[in-house]
Amino acid sequence: MSAEARRTTTLSEFESKRRLAAAGIPIVAERLAADPEQAAAAAAELGFPVAVKLCGRAIAHKTERGLVRLGMGNAGGARAAAAELLAQARPEDGDVQVLVSRMVSGKRELIAGMVDDPTFGRCVMLGIGGIFAELLRDVAFRLAPLSRGDAADMVDDLAHASWLGPFRGEPAIDRERLADVLCGLAALASDDPAIVAIDVNPLIVCDGVPIAVDALVEVAER
Amino acid sequence: MTRPTATDRFRPLFEPAGIVVAGVSSHPGKFGFVAAHNILSHGYAGPVFLTNRDGSEVLGRATLRSADEVPDGAADLVFVCTPADAVPELLRTCARKGVKAAFVSSAGYGEASPEGKRAERELAALAGELGILLAGPNGQGIISTPASLCAQIIAPYPPRGRIAIASQSGGFVQAFLNYARSTGVGVSRAVSAGNSAATSVADYLEYFAEDPETDVSLIYVEGLGDGRAFYEKVRAVAARKPLVVLKGGVTAGGQRAAASHTGALASDDRIFDGMCRQAGLTRAGTIDEAFEAAATFVTQPLPAGPNVFVLTTAGGWGVITADRVSASPVLRLMPLPRDLEAAFDARLPPRWSRNNPADLAGSETRDTVVECLELVTAHPEVHAVILLGVGIQSNLADLERRGRFYPGHGLERVVEYHERQDRRYAEAAVELRRRFGKPVLVATELADTQPDNPGPARLRELGGLAYPSSHRAVAALEHLYRYARFRTRAAKAATR
Numbered sequence: 067m068s069a070e071a072r073r074t075t076t077l078s079e080f081e082s083k084r085r086l087a088a089a090g091i092p093i094v095a096e097r098l099a100a101d102p103e104q105a106a107a108a109a110a111e112l113g114f115p116v117a118v119k120l121c122g123r124a125i126a127h128k129t130e131r132g133l134v135r136l137g138m139g140n141a142g143g144a145r146a147a148a149a150e151l152l153a154q155a156r157p158e159d160g161d162v163q164v165l166v167s168r169m170v171s172g173k174r175e176l177i178a179g180m181v182d183d184p185t186f187g188r189c190v191m192l193g194i195g196g197i198f199a200e201l202l203r204d205v206a207f208r209l210a211p212l213s214r215g216d217a218a219d220m221v222d223d224l225a226h227a228s229w230l231g232p233f234r235g236e237p238a239i240d241r242e243r244l245a246d247v248l249c250g251l252a253a254l255a256s257d258d259p260a261i262v263a264i265d266v267n268p269l270i271v272c273d274g275v276p277i278a279v280d281a282l283v284e285v286a287e288r
Numbered sequence: 289m290t291r292p293t294a295t296d297r298f299r300p301l302f303e304p305a306g307i308v309v310a311g312v313s314s315h316p317g318k319f320g321f322v323a324a325h326n327i328l329s330h331g332y333a334g335p336v337f338l339t340n341r342d343g344s345e346v347l348g349r350a351t352l353r354s355a356d357e358v359p360d361g362a363a364d365l366v367f368v369c370t371p372a373d374a375v376p377e378l379l380r381t382c383a384r385k386g387v388k389a390a391f392v393s394s395a396g397y398g399e400a401s402p403e404g405k406r407a408e409r410e411l412a413a414l415a416g417e418l419g420i421l422l423a424g425p426n427g428q429g430i431i432s433t434p435a436s437l438c439a440q441i442i443a444p445y446p447p448r449g450r451i452a453i454a455s456q457s458g459g460f461v462q463a464f465l466n467y468a469r470s471t472g473v474g475v476s477r478a479v480s481a482g483n484s485a486a487t488s489v490a491d492y493l494e495y496f497a498e499d500p501e502t503d504v505s506l507i508y509v510e511g512l513g514d515g516r517a518f519y520e521k522v523r524a525v526a527a528r529k530p531l532v533v534l535k536g537g538v539t540a541g542g543q544r545a546a547a548s549h550t551g552a553l554a555s556d557d558r559i560f561d562g563m564c565r566q567a568g569l570t571r572a573g574t575i576d577e578a579f580e581a582a583a584t585f586v587t588q589p590l591p592a593g594p595n596v597f598v599l600t601t602a603g604g605w606g607v608i609t610a611d612r613v614s615a616s617p618v619l620r621l622m623p624l625p626r627d628l629e630a631a632f633d634a635r636l637p638p639r640w641s642r643n644n645p646a647d648l649a650g651s652e653t654r655d656t657v658v659e660c661l662e663l664v665t666a667h668p669e670v671h672a673v674i675l676l677g678v679g680i681q682s683n684l685a686d687l688e689r690r691g692r693f694y695p696g697h698g699l700e701r702v703v704e705y706h707e708r709q710d711r712r713y714a715e716a717a718v719e720l721r722r723r724f725g726k727p728v729l730v731a732t733e734l735a736d737t738q739p740d741n742p743g744p745a746r747l748r749e750l751g752g753l754a755y756p757s758s759h760r761a762v763a764a765l766e767h768l769y770r771y772a773r774f775r776t777r778a779a780k781a782a783t784r
Contacts, residue, residue: 183556183559185512185556186519186559186563187515189554189562191554205558207554207562208565208566209516209563209566215777215781219777220562223562
């Protein structure tokens, strides 16, 4: 059955990334915090700078709603950001916490994911990310499950594949690690039939390693 | 019990021992006439039984009033031109007579109405019960050149060759057959799948993959139904033989929840494209590209690597072709190897280009082009060669032959010389391709603009394909190399 025909719900950003990590996909270091004090402590533990985001199952469009604070450089900043975000929560957001994540830096962003296509079923996607993602539409798909060769081939399929080489002082992307991400997404899709879509955006290339910074896993309701 | 092979199942359709043509007409404008005409006109050697209701003579032959009058076991294929409502009874009768396959050209099924859709499902079920392989309905026919079989209600009958065609559109079968006829690169089998009630394009591919008469499959598809099943089948086929696909339209249920970025970036076309790469299919964007890709697979060996060398006697063509190869995501315009440069220097005056493209700059004497082509093709770093400028001399010869001074003033001799030279170039391209096992592609607009030019004409005689532009030659070579790479990777993965 296609995704459209079923009622679905999204996991929280934190839960979504837990699922990715369990499939061997590198994710940012992060902690959930219930209040501003916990957020400050988590930030100190993770190391600065951190990003602070409102996190809950019903929250999908964080950026549009201004529910993301980036580049907090000290515990006080993290505490204040957490307080602001929790105050912005609406009743329909349900149970919310704040997610404190260590910032990763990299000049290049990718996007990856999984869709349940009405014709071909579960497909894994890789694309050029960042602010021009939907303008460039430089994406490649393969049907799950993926072989390592399929994953490697996807990277070559991108029109801007050369952009994944050494770039402005950054090393070339580690293609094996990128293949791990794609095979991990395919494995998640194969192992859990309840998962109907995965969105990893952005996947930031940090020292050549692609790291999932934000993610959304959509599951069918029982 | 083991499942019969695709060859066993499809033999009655493509290699029938005898044919019943049901619903023939004495009216030359009717499909029932055309089908009988075509089957009887191309040398099919088995018995052919024509049936029509009033038993009148058609094309000078007696007809039977019913398939019931066909001797038991004398025919294993029925080609159906009757109205749709007569088909079920016809199939039952034919089954009793030993018929194993039916090509149903009759319309009025799923393409026409909901009732037609139901009739189509019932027909498929009936054929299944009777053990009859059902092709169509609403299809335009089959071609099988090894059996001299032209069982179709369209034209043309193509030359015999090694391309097998299956299409959801009868019009595209016709288009591919016309390309086969004009290029001389022939066809083994062709089928217009019609509504594919019981037999889909992917099913025909399983037969083509086993068929010893076929080296490459060429298909046109629109809707795929179960995309996964299609993928599994074509992947198995492409692992054995190249498979060229042209796709029209978008798949059913194209709209997608765009809540996720992945969903917003997904499109039927991109997913189909990825599926093709994964399965090792050669996807063409246009109908001429599709035919030329298939024709290239049957006329050239697979290249062992990406290095392309361009040899030309026409400067601009060389530059444009080099630009196109440079822009290729898979091919490489290799640098001119030192030893090749030295070997060219020894044969050419100093004004040649000293580059890839190697432009001989009009400095060639009688044997230069052939010698240089051999040096290039023989070079170990060269994986594929594109030869440009073939036919230019004959183009001039044509002008001179038609001019007012011919044959005097030495014109007769020089015209013959020019034409002989172009034939030699074509012959050398074919001979060197064979000797070194590397693709040697000849591109010239004269293939289109002056088809009887001795350059492209000789190439056609030798079974080769002359590309009407170098861009089309490069596109074909890209397809060849992608498939070669796919096969190499698949072989590596298998031994791991």
